[in-house]
Amino acid sequence: MAYSLPLAAFYLKEFSKMQLYSTQKQSKEVSFQQAIFQGLPPDNGLYVPKQVPTLPASFFDNIESLSLPEIAIEVTKALLGDEIPEADLERCVRTAINFDAPVKKLDEQVYVQELFHGPTLAFKDFGARFMAQLMGYWQTKQATDASATQTQDIHILVATSGDTGGAVAQGFYQVPGIKVVVLYPAGKVSPIQEKQFSTLGENVTAIAIDGTFDDCQKLVKQAFLNDELRNQLPLSSANSINISRLIPQSFYYFYAYAQLKHLGKKLVFTVPSGNLGNLCGGLLAQQMGLPVHGFVSATNKNNVFPQFLQSGEFTPHPSFATISNAMDVGNPSNFARIKEWLGDDYQAFEGKITGKYYNDEETKETIKKVFAHSQYVLDPHSAIGYRATQEYLANKDDDIVGVFLSTAHPAKFLEVVEQTIGQKLPIPEKLQEVMDNPNKNLTMSNSFEEFKAYLMKAFAEA
Numbered sequence: 001m002a003y004s005l006p007l008a009a010f011y012l013k014e015f016s017k018m019q020l021y022s023t024q025k026q027s028k029e030v031s032f033q034q035a036i037f038q039g040l041p042p043d044n045g046l047y048v049p050k051q052v053p054t055l056p057a058s059f060f061d062n063i064e065s066l067s068l069p070e071i072a073i074e075v076t077k078a079l080l081g082d083e084i085p086e087a088d089l090e091r092c093v094r095t096a097i098n099f100d101a102p103v104k105k106l107d108e109q110v111y112v113q114e115l116f117h118g119p120t121l122a123f124k125d126f127g128a129r130f131m132a133q134l135m136g137y138w139q140t141k142q143a144t145d146a147s148a149t150q151t152q153d154i155h156i157l158v159a160t161s162g163d164t165g166g167a168v169a170q171g172f173y174q175v176p177g178i179k180v181v182v183l184y185p186a187g188k189v190s191p192i193q194e195k196q197f198s199t200l201g202e203n204v205t206a207i208a209i210d211g212t213f214d215d216c217q218k219l220v221k222q223a224f225l226n227d228e229l230r231n232q233l234p235l236s237s238a239n240s241i242n243i244s245r246l247i248p249q250s251f252y253y254f255y256a257y258a259q260l261k262h263l264g265k266k267l268v269f270t271v272p273s274g275n276l277g278n279l280c281g282g283l284l285a286q287q288m289g290l291p292v293h294g295f296v297s298a299t300n301k302n303n304v305f306p307q308f309l310q311s312g313e314f315t316p317h318p319s320f321a322t323i324s325n326a327m328d329v330g331n332p333s334n335f336a337r338i339k340e341w342l343g344d345d346y347q348a349f350e351g352k353i354t355g356k357y358y359n360d361e362e363t364k365e366t367i368k369k370v371f372a373h374s375q376y377v378l379d380p381h382s383a384i385g386y387r388a389t390q391e392y393l394a395n396k397d398d399d400i401v402g403v404f405l406s407t408a409h410p411a412k413f414l415e416v417v418e419q420t421i422g423q424k425l426p427i428p429e430k431l432q433e434v435m436d437n438p439n440k441n442l443t444m445s446n447s448f449e450e451f452k453a454y455l456m457k458a459f460a461e462a
């Protein structure tokens, strides 16, 4: 569609390049390009943008006529300024955000936004695909600029307990200048999850480690700390705290508003939460001017953040295993960003972010109830979002509507969902396709020497 607000011009005057600082305030400020390749600042804080631009009223006046990619392009341009030429930026965003995020009505005041229409059927596709496109852009550019000397492929190491590996592997699949190595605990991820990263091949190598998820994480950490490896092989991570994974998680909040603006009601978003990256995406959108009345952060039994909202005490603990396992986080890593934005005093959070948490029984009960009532099938993470929204709205006026983010397709959690509703689920085509492909993974012990030898050999062959 023809859409030509002079937004780019507006920002070039005000704001030409994103600068980021560390929440620990020790490391120096960096550009977005530096932050995306570095991941973490050297002082172990998290990068946050120094200035967050406010989108002009004209953007919000016309937002209902924009598609999700069109919104994503405007938001990215506003944030990144002229760090990437406009045509390249548009191409990256359109390639990354090539699926929809529809909002559907479930109850009188309750709406669901489905974030699971990407290739791996979970919202992590937004972050991983956006990050992959931008990294790929800079790798290709570097290869062209330095035509004489050969540029090296970057190796991205990622340890996964299930969901992240698939999103990262598929996001970076066939992206030039980048190789991905996914480490996962052999036999400890679901067959569907394993298929999503181990059947790809080409620039994606999956390694089944004879050990636990913690062993996989340790191998990745050891590789980053190993001087010999680091000197020879450009390594990077696709960690969820990378700023480039956070920015695209703001797009769909704007898009939900675009879809519900005609109601003329106040909007509250419920975010099923683990590391709080998704919630940070919403807070970023709000800072850019999105009219959000409030957020509900909903967790499972790993309720460190809701506890903080209640008491002011932030008490990390080893994580508990639950049926909503992508939220089994005992020390949410994005908390530092939230404090940076909202301040240290938890009372300042009141009315802005409400915490709720539920156990596995309550989660299953909710899946069952919603299915019986509206034939809508929720995955365990989204069920927690639904229940928190219902309870939040119970004592509120009817000028508020609640939107909960559905973070995964129910077929990704097939066993527990089918058991709970007592019915078979149809398997979406995207999942069926990978299920039919053969696994191409390597297998290794959990010894660092073996992993290091593999990486050195990969380097020698590159």
Ligand SMILES: *Cc1c(COP(=O)(O)O)cnc(C)c1O
Residues within 6 Å of the ligand: 122, 123, 124, 163, 272, 273, 274, 275, 276, 277, 278, 279, 326, 327, 381, 407, 408
């Ligand atoms: C990662 C994930 C979450 C938690 O998101 P955070 O950004 O870590 O808070 C929730 N649901 C699903 C399905 C996920 O994969």
